[in-house]
Amino acid sequence: MIQSVAFIGLGAMGYRMAAHLPKHFEQVLVWNRNFAKAKQHAAMYGTQAVSLQDAVQADVIFSCLPTSADVEQLLADLQLKSGSIWVDCTSGVPESAKKLAQQLKKDGVYFLDAPVSGQTIGAEKGTLTVMIGGDAAAFQKALPAIQAFGGLIKHVGESGAGFAVKAVNNMLMAVNLCAVAEGFTTLKAHGVELSEALDCINASSGKSMVTETIFPQRVLTREFPVTFALPLLAKDTGIALDLAREAKLATPVLATARNMIQAANASSDNVVDFSSAVKMYESWSKITLE
Known part of the structure; x- marks a missing residue:
């Protein structure tokens, strides 16, 4: 069972995607580089604006950043909880997904590359298409959280396949x-x-x-x-x-x-x-x- 969910990166897509999570989970943590945006999200949707290190202690962690390089840089200095699943909704680079999946697996953490399609209107309506690469068992565990903003959700292969x-x-x-x-x-x-x-x-x-x-x-x-x-x-x-x-x-x-x-x-x-x-x-x- 997923007890807590976090969302990192509250841009045009992430802000709207994260808004659906409190409808399904009691503890939803949000973080953004511009932390005022995280506080605004918390006030609007009932999420909790927390530090980055606190956010990554969730069971399922979503990220939605501009590039894979941003995700790699973010992960470089973080300590994640063993057994957690990082679901990266960035439109990223397949090789980066493969590298991060191998890197995080050493700490007992699963990494799924899960980019989305449907633009901001799809994010607002919770009808995004989500194409996911990575461990099939981790995908099944994270699926209830992904369904909060996804319409069509497909596991398309191993790490990198989603990207x-x-x-x-x-x-x-x-x-x-x-x-x-x-x-x-x-x-x-x-x-x-x-x-x-x-x-x-x-x-x-x-x-x-x-x-x-x-x-x-x-x-x-x-x-x-x-x-x-x-x-x-x-x-x-x-x-x-x-x-x-x-x-x-x-x-x-x-x-x-x-x-x-x-x-x-x-x-x-x-x-x-x-x-x-x-x-x-x-x-x-x-x-x-x-």
Whole structure:
């Protein structure tokens, strides 16, 4: 039985994910680098803002940080309780997950790489897709806690498998984003009404999440709300391409998409939403997608 749960990292996703835990567990501990945010979370949702060392004494510890390097740095100076399970919801690097799983196992601690998909709306509703790599028995033990914010939850393999699935998923979304940006630029150059074309495509074989939600809700409206930052997509496409290279695979489409997302990120002055990558195409063509 899980007696206590902790959540480390209260960013755009973590803040919302952790909010579901008090509905299922009496003791929910939260910690954030900006500790005022942890206190705010405690006041809003009935969690307990505690020190980092106190947080990692929980039975199940969730982390949701920007990169695997952040997680490794955090773990370097911590003493964890034997028998606990660390569930890392960061969109991380598979090799890092393998290393941390081996490292923590020496102290009787299990490490699961458990990245999530569904953006902030999914985190708010508790309907995230969670793809998990690591020890199968540890997964089963941690499952009741993961179910607090997860809709579709899948154990996809050994350590690193969860991070791999997330990276490839985000790479495929990047491929779609680039393709749709180019396709719709072509359509507008020929005088096509984009909103009407979008309806046709979404009832045809060319539809995807990009055409169904991202373009109509973010691009054509020119709103570009920041729910998943472009630098994070750039990171994930790099992880996916590294996986392909490690397997010595030829992936020209993935490589091109990764280069486009990296270029779009490099040309952005501030942290912007991933959908803002289409602005790079607009700057090249002088055609605005609206």
